[in-house]
Amino acid sequence: MGQPHDLGNIIDEHPFFKGIDSGLRDLLVGCAANERFEVGEFLAREGRPADKFYLLRAGQVAVEVDVPGKQPVVLETMGEGEVLGWSWVVPPYVSTFDCRAATLVRALSFDGKCLRAKMENDPALGYEVLRRFVPMMGHRLASARLQILDLYGPSVAKAVKSKKKAG
């Protein structure tokens, strides 16, 4: 009985599920497992079933895309206190990027299929989980948009001017 209690504590202490109702938390525990990844191990692979998501407890994960003939491009790094993966909740439940342990990583993983089934049966749990995932997804989208702006490069005005001159 020790392990579920421990997992419950870990869920309670992780910022992503901070303040969750204890009854709903217990439902989550049934789909959770402690995991550890050595440097270079993958937590998710692009194009493969997204059957898990992770509450990161320690270490750093690189979210990256493989570029044939070149080094993989790291799009973002994530670490302690963050949640990794949402493809498990969006059909067809396939991972969009590679997620590689950049350091030793400790995480709590959740079985997506198990959790989806519980969310279908218990709308309160479904709402609670999605209520936490949606802002995170919005935040990640905003961050990705900012990242592609190339904020620190030459000013946009300058780039437009040079383009006009070239034209």
Added chain:
Amino acid sequence: MTAPIPDPMLPRPFRIEKVRRDLSDTFTMELVPAEGGEFTFAAGQFNMLYVFGVGEVPISISGDPGDRSVLVHTTRAVGAVTKALDALKAGEVVGVRGPYGTPWPVEAAFGHDLVFVAGGVGLAPLRPAIYQAMANRERFGRVVVFYGARTPEDILFKRELERWRGRFDMSVHVTVDRATGKWSGNVGVVTNLVAKGGFDPSATMAFVCGPEVMMRYSAAALEKRGVARPSIYMSMERNMKCGCGLCGHCQWGPHFVCKDGPVFRYDRIADLLSIREL
């Protein structure tokens, strides 16, 4: 007999002591008064630097306000004047008017956690405030620096950041938008670092400097963490001519950036930031 009031439009000649290339397009100059004497300024202020025969440009001071013997400017060569500055060598002379503008309120932050959020060359105008804070380290709670750059090769003051990170009394977090080479640090926007916290939002003052878009989103991230708007300051940038509130060239809504800024309290400018026409 009273001393004559210095003409604010008259540049003082400063000799370039040293030039250091920081990045491919960014350099730091150390200047000393050609006629002797000292130079005092407050962290966050700027000077109008005059390249004779080319023009003047406002550049933030990036050196230590505690060191009056040398004036330090870090500049990115992007326009005619800054490119001309970049071409100057040690021993040559430039004109200096200043210091102008409002400073970072470092002393008002005594007793608080102090958070610096910098992006790109925006670290340069913040560096004097970091020096001042570290010279008065015991007067602050946590001191945290969040810094974002385009790539690992674009990290400004890299050695200094490493040195600061090695201290036990300050936290330094660096991220890049695009990882290259053997970079094993954070990848992502600087606002992601702010979101992770590491400071007490209810007792924090935050100084933000970088591209305007980055500052807007950094302020939003700080607010989301619980930092109150009046506790957030940012340094604005606009084209300037006189630098001292006479010409109106840098007017921004009801403010002259040269005189009422460049450092503004966020709650006083938040609405202006969203007006495209300004």
